[in-house]
Amino acid sequence: MFSRPLVVDLDGTLIRSDVLIECGFAFVKSAPHRFYEPLLWLAQGGKPNLKARLADATQIDVSALPYDAAVLEWLKEERTAGRSLVLATATHERYANAISEHLGLFDQTFATHSDVNLSAHRKRDKLVAEFGEKGFDYAGNSHDDVAVWAAADRAYVVNPSAGVERAARKQGNVERVIDARPAWARTWAKSLRLHQWLKNLLIFLPLLAAHQASDPALVLAALVAFLSFGMCASSVYLLNDLLDLEDDRHHPTKRRRPLASGALPLLWGTALFPVLLVLGLVLGWVFLPPPFTVVLLGYYALTLAYSMYLKRRVMIDVVVLALLYTTRIVAGSAAIDARLTFWLLAFSMFIFLSLAFVKRYAELHSLQARGQVKTRGRGYVSSDLPLISSLGAASGYLSVLVLALYIQDGNTTSLYRHPQLIWIACPLLLYWVSRTWLIAHRGAMHDDPIIFAAKDRSSWLVIALCGLVFWAAI
Numbered sequence: 001m002f003s004r005p006l007v008v009d010l011d012g013t014l015i016r017s018d019v020l021i022e023c024g025f026a027f028v029k030s031a032p033h034r035f036y037e038p039l040l041w042l043a044q045g046g047k048p049n050l051k052a053r054l055a056d057a058t059q060i061d062v063s064a065l066p067y068d069a070a071v072l073e074w075l076k077e078e079r080t081a082g083r084s085l086v087l088a089t090a091t092h093e094r095y096a097n098a099i100s101e102h103l104g105l106f107d108q109t110f111a112t113h114s115d116v117n118l119s120a121h122r123k124r125d126k127l128v129a130e131f132g133e134k135g136f137d138y139a140g141n142s143h144d145d146v147a148v149w150a151a152a153d154r155a156y157v158v159n160p161s162a163g164v165e166r167a168a169r170k171q172g173n174v175e176r177v178i179d180a181r182p183a184w185a186r187t188w189a190k191s192l193r194l195h196q197w198l199k200n201l202l203i204f205l206p207l208l209a210a211h212q213a214s215d216p217a218l219v220l221a222a223l224v225a226f227l228s229f230g231m232c233a234s235s236v237y238l239l240n241d242l243l244d245l246e247d248d249r250h251h252p253t254k255r256r257r258p259l260a261s262g263a264l265p266l267l268w269g270t271a272l273f274p275v276l277l278v279l280g281l282v283l284g285w286v287f288l289p290p291p292f293t294v295v296l297l298g299y300y301a302l303t304l305a306y307s308m309y310l311k312r313r314v315m316i317d318v319v320v321l322a323l324l325y326t327t328r329i330v331a332g333s334a335a336i337d338a339r340l341t342f343w344l345l346a347f348s349m350f351i352f353l354s355l356a357f358v359k360r361y362a363e364l365h366s367l368q369a370r371g372q373v374k375t376r377g378r379g380y381v382s383s384d385l386p387l388i389s390s391l392g393a394a395s396g397y398l399s400v401l402v403l404a405l406y407i408q409d410g411n412t413t414s415l416y417r418h419p420q421l422i423w424i425a426c427p428l429l430l431y432w433v434s435r436t437w438l439i440a441h442r443g444a445m446h447d448d449p450i451i452f453a454a455k456d457r458s459s460w461l462v463i464a465l466c467g468l469v470f471w472a473a474i
Contacts, residue, residue, distance in 0.1 A: 004153055005107070006078055007127055008071075009140040010089035010096065013158045016066040016262020019091040021270060022245060023054035029243045030058070032308050047117040051092040062098045064249040066262030070180040071139070071158055075105055086110070086136070088127060090119035090144075120144040124151045137175070143167065149174075182263050191241070191258040191269065192234040192276075198454050200229045202325065202348075203332035210338045211415060211474065218336045224287045225335035229328065231280030232296055238273035240307040242266065252366065291334040299327045314379035321356035322349050343406040350399035351433075355449045357392025358436060361385065362445040369443060389441065396433035400426055421473040425466045432462045 011018045028035050042050040079085055088110040089096050096111035110126055112118045118126060124147045127136055138148050139156035146167045149155040154175040157168050168174050189195075203225050212218045241248065241259040248260035258264035277300065284293045303324060311317045326348040333340045360380060367374075368382040380388075404426055406412060412419045435458065439445050446452035453459040 005084040005086050005131060005136050006075075006156075007086040007088045007131075007136050007138045007148075007152070008075065008106075009138075009142075009145060009158075010087060010091050010099065012141040012161070012265070013139055014068060014071055014075075014087070014099075016068055016159070016265075017245075018266045019060070019065075019095050020051060020054070021242075021266040022060055022065075023051075023058045023095075025242045025245065026058040026060060027054055029308060045115075047090075048112055048115050051090075051112050051117070052114075055092040055094040060095065061246055061249075062095065062102050064246060065099070066249070066260070067103075068159070068180065068262070070178055072103075074178065079105055084108075088118065088123055088138075090117055090123070121147045124148045127151065146171070187258045187263045191238060191264045193237045194234070195451060195454070196233065196237065196448075197226075197230045199325065199450055200226050200233065200328060202328035203229060203335065205329050206333040206338045206340070206344070207336055209341070209344055210336075212336065212338070221288060221335050222332060224283065225292060225331060228280045228284040228288070228292075229296065229299075229331055231276045231283070232300055235273045235276035235280065236300055236303045236307070238269045238276070239304070242269055242273070243307050252370070288335050289337055291337075292331060295327060295331045295334050299324065299331065302327070312379055317378070318353060318356035318360060321359070322353040325352035325355075341411075343402060343409065347399050347402045347406070350395050350402060354392050354396035354399065354433065355436075357388050357395060358440050358445060358449040361388045361392060361440050362443075362449070364388065365440065365443050365445075389437065393433070393437050396437070397430070400429045400433065403429065416470075416473040418473045421469055425469045428462050428465055428469075432459065 008014055011020075024038055027038065038050060038054065041053045075085060085106045086108045087096060087100050087106045090112050091099075093109070093111035093113045096109050100106045100109045110118060110123070110130075116122060123144075127138070127148065128151050130136075133151055134153040136152055137154040137156065138145070138152035139158055140148060141158045141164065142161050143164055146164070149168050149171050153173065155168050155171060155173045156175055157165050157177045159179055159181050160168070160177070165174075165177060204222050207213055207218060207222050238259070241257055244254075245260055248254040248257055255261060259266060259269050281293060281296060284296050302320065306317070306320050306324070310320050326345060329344065329348050330340060332338075360378075363378070364380055364382055364385050368385065372382070374381050403422070407419050407422045412422075416422070436445075436449060436453075439452075440449075446455075
């Protein structure tokens, strides 16, 4: 039987998250027009008031939080061996008590309440008053925990922040270090969704359509636009993941995203998304025509509206997704100061509307396969599958019709010596659209059809053949 209780911190130790940041983004998502209120609560009564007001204004599913599996297993072993476990956290008592009740591991819970923010020396003083100096062992992860380790008999360091392990070892009582964090390079790549930058290749489409790919200045401008748009897109991906933490944790694949799973600390994501946005805007403003920055701001605003509200509106969500793809083409035109054509915009809207429907179809098909009826955070139900399929396929075929009409346009003859060769691209696209929907119907489609196409050999072959056709037509 252990004579000393084991006291465990919550944020960053027991869970790979921060409840305060979770509450903050949950509040902003539920009431975006009140985004400024947490700052007022902080100014009026400090952190205790902020945490209390956010706890009252939000509902977080504590069962879905990213608990550290290694820490949980260790705590269960300690409890089985007869150790008394105590949860001591700066999180508000409402959520601390809910987590303690959910896990059923802790004999006592100490948390932030009324006017006391239970962190650093305040947590140390509370534990010393309760158990005496050196009368407890303590597990934590941050610089705030150094003061608590100094008063503890044994220190357990869990997934420590930079410099924390070194500071803890200076106390001379470190018993064990638990570090089960994934490789940082892969985590950052997934968080920034660098693979999604493939979508930004659409920025080069106006350059190719205008037959200006041999102009070094315009190619450089398109490359700068690609980089600027990529930073902006990664920024909005991070913000979207922060706003969708709880929904993602209930999704079969999205729950593995770095922020939702806790592989990437929420504080890092919170700090990085505005930095990437500013860098992207500055890069575009300094090196590209002003219209490009205007388009970039419009893209960010539309994406933000989609993340907070529009994606929950049936049919509006897929139209917005198609607009977001098309915005990349508009940005590419603005970067090289090229004129947008009716045909390019029409083709883009219809083909990407079809792919947006594919994305929703794949999600609903997966939902139906799991025996569920309604999507979380969306307005669709599984019985919508036939309608989505018909609308999506029709949109894809309309894009091929637009291409066929483009061949007959009088301006096309000024760009191509042999425009009739472009007809060969029509059956290629008909095949690709039909095959894409067949794969989705069979339940083998990736959630994101663009990523699926990037990994699909047949899709690459169709793209290559279409490129060859347009090259031969020049």
